[in-house]
Amino acid sequence: MTLRELLIIERIMKGRGSGPKPSFSKYDLLKTLWLVYNLGPTGRKVLAETLHLGEGSVRTIIKYLQQASLVKKSGSGCELTGKGRVVAERIWRLLVKQIRLPKNTLVNGEYVYGILIRGSASKVRNGLEQRDAAVKVGANGATTIICRGEQLIIPPETEPPPEDWVRMAEMIYRKFEPQDRDVIIISGADNEAVAERAALAGSWTLLMDRQYRNI
Template identity: 30%
Template sequence: MNMKLHRIISYALAPRRGIKPMINEAHIVKTLILLYTHGPFGRQTLSKILGAGESSIRTLIRRLKELDLVDVSKAGGAYLTKTGEAVVETLLKKIVPPKTIDISDLEYLKLSRKACAMILKGFCKKYPNVLRIRDSLIRHGAEAALIICVKGGKLVLLSPQGNGIDETTIKELNILKTKLNIELRNEDLILISYADTSDKCETSLYKFIVSEGIV
């Protein structure tokens, strides 16, 4: 039976002897995805990629191992077990993980120094609650956010009022679509998170999908 991500996160973040690990939801989800797509990794490498202390990564790997999601080899480092792979495969059926987008040549849609995009597959079938999504992303560290649906092959920027503006009106949406460089399908929801660093905008997206129960 596939283990639920929220259970994994609760277990990994639980205090022990009154001490809470110096990691967050984003570290956990990103670690699982990294090990699935590029693993195995040693603790030092994961520490550098995630921007977390090596002792924190050691704690994270140990707890993921306790859940039978990860194993460790002396030669290669941490890698996913079959159970861990199944968890990530379920996740990737719902999302395309965050990626940093170069927004240096944008004007209207350049809302901060850095931007990251994440795709929620098919989540526009029901009109998204734009205010809730935006406020949640900001609460988790973003400075600004765009909520975009794919409709008829075009990007449509959604508004809280329940309408949208497509790329024929906002030309930079078409530029943004090119920068995403991934296959988009009708009803996909694109979340663009803005912050002063790539780490902050990426973290806000990971924390959003966890807090909203999307994964």
């Protein structure tokens, strides 16, 4: 399924016109929606600190989201519009859990971040597409995990799992509580913001049909 809601974010970035490349990505727009959805009216300073971006970049992000009628300014900063709330709710029905994880052997990096994507196992081939998307935004790597029944599997199944996989799988299952056909993407980086952005980038490959991914 292609999320029409994610197409809105793709079009915001594509429609910004010519000029210098912004210091933020579509994943930062996605995270901004998530923050405002969860925190309610939010000021630029809080957004800048959480996104690890300058206030100028956050100001531009808010402007783009305003132009798409997803957020509006309020006395406390910015908040979701009715349309923005609908878009956010539909996205977070699929991006169910986002969790900071302890450093582990699944990925390299001081910071490790995981996202659970509901019911997307059929879109995973060998995990390379998700890894490449994560690396493209600066991660050291990413591991894709599929839930099959109550078992966690790292594709491709022809490759042996890490030595401590049983212990790792128990920890991941406990933290994410996945259902059958869910996917968990775990990214690692030496920067916290990059690790989180990379997990979102890997998730994006499962939420967007290929022909719409870079419109």
